[in-house]
Amino acid sequence: MNWARHWRLILSLAIPSIVSFAMQTLSGTLNLIIVGGLGATVIAIVGVSNIIMYNAWALFSGIGHTVNYLVAQNYGAHDMKKGIERTSVALTVTAGMSLVILLAGLLFAGDILRLVGGEASSGLAAGGEYLEIRFFAMACGILNFVFHGFFRGIGDTKTPMLLSLVSNLLMVTFTYAWTYGKLGFAEYGLPGAGWAFFLGEAVGLLGCLYFYFIRLHRKYETRSRILGWNRTEAALILKESGKLGAQEFALSISMLLFTLFVAVLGEEALAANEVALNVMSLGFMPAFAFGATATILVGQRIGEGKPMEARRLGTDTAVLGSIFLLAVGTVEFFLAEPIARIYTKDPFVYEMAGELIMISAFLQLFDGLLNFFAGGLRGTGDTSFLLVTSLIMGFAVFVPLSYLSIFVLEWGNVGAWVSLYSFLVLFGLTVMFRFYRTNWMQVKVKEAGAAAGH
Template sequence: MLKDWKKILLLAIPSIASFASMTLTGTINLIMVGQLGALAIAIVGVSNIIMYNAWALFSGIGHTTNYLVAQNYGSNTMKQGVERTYIAFYLCVFACIFTFLVGLFFPESIFRVLGSSVEMIEEGSTYLQIRFYAMLFSIFIFVFHGFFRGIGDTKTPMISSVVGNVIMIILTYGLTYGNLGLPKLGLFGAGLALLIGEFVIFLICAYVYFIKLHKSYETRSRVAFNYKESKLILGESSKLGIQEFSMSMAMFVFTAFVTRLGTEALAANEVALSVMSLGFMPAFAFGSTATILVGQEVGRGQPFEGKKAGTNTAIIGSIFLFILGILQFFFAEPIARVYTHDPAVYELAARLIMISAFLQLFDGLLNFYAGGLRGIGDTSFLLKTSLILGWLLFIPLSYLLTFTLELASIGAWISLYTYLTAFGVCVMIRFYRSDWSLVRANVGETSEI
């Protein structure tokens, strides 16, 4: 047991550090930008939701690379793993073209659809445009990280994320307020800092993949078109991408509801989401670890070892979230005060944080067991469940509690965690009710490197 837990932690801790650096960067940036006022907090918060939707739409490419490469690594067929990664890169090119065009022409329209104020549209459109351009690098980064994690290398994503995010923080401090001898660009400077940081992460990942790993895996090999593999990766990427997009669009509608409650309510909502992202961090990290371990064991032809690894990962991840929940519950208001000095904002944000502190355990279950299901390639279930619960439970319940019963932000957050709880329980049941004796790796006859 201790040996298994040690293996999980050796994979998970760098992933936690990687996700933590991204989360902490977002938190610090929001705190720094927050000094510009509630409007700036609201713009950054709404932009975060919009960009989460943009990322989610194409995230399936990275998720698919992650679980297929993990299976290839376990089955010692890494030539196929590299071929699959190249196909993923080709898909990224098309994704980037689409993202660039949306960022170029539609930022103002997106804000209008959300029901944003005229002031928010005027101040936030340029910032959102820069965020779309930064997403061009993020799409590729997620595929690089998927490959690295698939081969059990969680340190490279950690190092690249930490370096890039430190640069983001420094440049946000300098470019937003004119510090460190840099020009004072306000919200535009904060967006530019994020763009530069993402570019640095992309460069580090490209160096490791194409240069450092070439000797071991021939990562610069020419890859011919393979219809069967292309169809597999497109299909799996579509299912996982639509699943994430369904969840993110549900959050998009959720944010639209909160936006209509006013700028202060929206600012409090974004502060609370920023704080709760500290809980999402270990959830994502252990979910990624579950995908790695389950996928590799399935690749080795040992699915029941994969099931055991998934269970142990969920146990350790839940312990992390429980400890974090205790801290968030008892220090909710002091934490909220770090973001803003507006009593109306931090008092409401503190109540939202207290609601979420322990309920985030169910979000953890969702990530842990969804990671395990990705490891065995059970992507159709994740897609169906996401669509049903997101649009038949979460959205109607959000409207009912927020507006019909007039519970405002509190009602919105109750509906959010009702949704996450239902989703988490569903994927956990699916994980244990799956017939593991029938689980097989999705690998072909490929020569070893």
Template sequence: MLRNWKEILVLAIPSLVSFASMTMTGTINLIVVGQLGALIIAIVGVSNIIMYNAFALFSGIGHTLNYLVAQNNGAGDMRKGIQRTYIALYMCIAFGLVIALVGWIGAGDILRWTGGSKELVSTGSFYLELRFYGMAFGIINFAFHGFLRGIGATKMSMVVSLITNVPIILLTYTLTFGEWGFPELGLTGAGIAVIFGEGLQTLICAFIFFVLLHKKYQTRSRVAFSLSWLETKLISTESGKLGIQEFSLSLSMYIFTAFVARLSDKALAANEVALSIMSFGFMPAFAFGSTATILVGQFVGKGTPLLGRSAGTNTAILGSMFLIVLGTIELIFANQITHLYTNDKEVYELAAYLIKVSAYLQLFDGLLNFFAGGLRGIGDTTFLLRVSFIVSWFVFVPLAYVFIFVFHWGSMGAWLALYTFLTIFGISVMIRFYRTDWTAVRLKEAAH
């Protein structure tokens, strides 16, 4: 047992640090620009939700590459793993251009559809456009990280995240307030910092893949460049299912945010502060979920899926322990933490209240991520798509509407709907994980 836990932690801790650095970067940036006022906090928060939707729609490529490469790595067939990586990268580049085009043409309209005030739309449109440009690089980076995690190189993925997130923080502060001789660009400066960081990360990831890893995996071989229609179809199908699953979740969160925006700008700001802080709970959830995908995928590739099931269980146990500790810290220090974001008493007190209520409820978000990661490892993507659609649109959105606009429970009603949704989703995925016939699990291959 202890040996298994050590193996899990060796993979999970670097992923945790990587996700923590990304979360910390977003948190520090929100604190920095938050000094410009509650309206700016609301703009950044809404933009984050919109970016989450843009990312989610195409994130299936990275998730698919992650589990396929993990299976290929376990099976000792990295020639196919590299070929699949090229196909995924071609897809990411094409979709990245589409994302940039959408940001250039429709950033203002998208903000308007969210339901924010006229002032929010006019002030935040160009910032959102810049965030779209950054996201174009972001989905390419996610594919590179999917490959690195698939081969178990979570430490390398962590180092890349740390190297590229520090400049984003420094540039955000420098360009927002015009320090050290740079122009004072306000919110626009924060958007430029994101583009710089994501672009730098793309360059570093490309160097690692094409140069540093070439000797071991032959990443520049002619076979790698060759395209296979069957493999392209497999990756497109699996990416589509996982992307729609993530998009279903993110779009429901977008509508949830639009509901909260109709309460008031301050309620929206408090909601975004609370979500930013609770994202620290998402950190171990994502990290251990990613670890479950790696381990389960590798065991499936080796032809020992029952060991993958055991690894998934141990990963969920360890991840839950991390969430309990983190929830306790959030519960005790909620007021002090929210006060870091803003001096607006109404905003930080409401945010602290939301955090205290949900400190331990985030365990269910953990269950969702841990066991969904395990199901991705065996390629059970169809179930994830179906359950995501059902709970998002037949539970979350209706409950949020009823609690906010019918019962008039305000921000607390919104968060009760959120965690009811996460509880049902998490338990459903966990049940599926244990009801799966693991003796019948096989390596994912392109259909002939």
């Protein structure tokens, strides 16, 4: 039966991605717990640095997403010569971006920390050094994301999973070792935690270089173009990555504004919000993984000239991803408060967090629909729609609704999350509608100087 074959294929791609994303989330949590022993000021600095890094990543992430869907289409079309050429151009562009990030870290890390963190960053001189090292790690990280985009484009989600496991295990281990002087190493405090991030990303980059230029060379001649430049392909990649990067950045900024609004409600309300968001990341991970799977499968089938099979695989991916989210949501709904108690002993915080988790448990299905069908649309190359919709939904719906519910209607944390999920429901349904209203028979492989039809 087709559905059984499709589901096996989808799971073979999605499960390694779930493991990869889960490891990244877990390592971030463990790193924060480890450095938390240095005190509240350090926690504040790490939190501010994470916000800065997330927004920087969002801004530069578009090129990895672009390589992912373009290579998937070229792979499906059996034109990997073009896929390698495009990846080479993308690596050249990203290498330039990495230099910009390195310079930003060297010259402006302290100023950026003071600007974003305000008084929270003023109590620890090592904060600027920590953020500077995080910029160095980010310079490696955006190159890793391009390589991961290539691997996923050819249907290989196991290599990114393996590299993520190694990278994040190193980060956690050496955060502990270098922060506190354990396992026979010297004690470096907070900068040691920064160097652990850099080590993980650098080793991940070495792994990417090995798999791409050595393991895959025989099959795809990857060393034929280590760094390359084709003007028309560069224009396409810059245009597409600009749109996808701006889309991610718009969402990250709107989420940052939402968090700042919630912070006005007080420390306990903000703590409950952060606990609930951390728990809901259990649902975000399969949503991201199945969204990435949709990009791979839709892009490859478009390349093969099988648009209706692409549509069917996108649908099957959404169905299977929704089943995962409903299973996770059921557990979260019935165990909301006990789960929240794991994070805090403060009754107000865990009761409020439990209420937010219950609100989110099944509504997160719409966040899933957003990721599943946005992933499918990326596979078709419909990036302009995703950018415009993200801007409208983020700044004309989400931010105003959050402001209204918190500052005008004074609904507190619950009102904030009602606005969050109103935004996700509307966004998810809009993207799903676009997916099914697409004229699939007109969708073609994205070519430089030409637009795919929708």
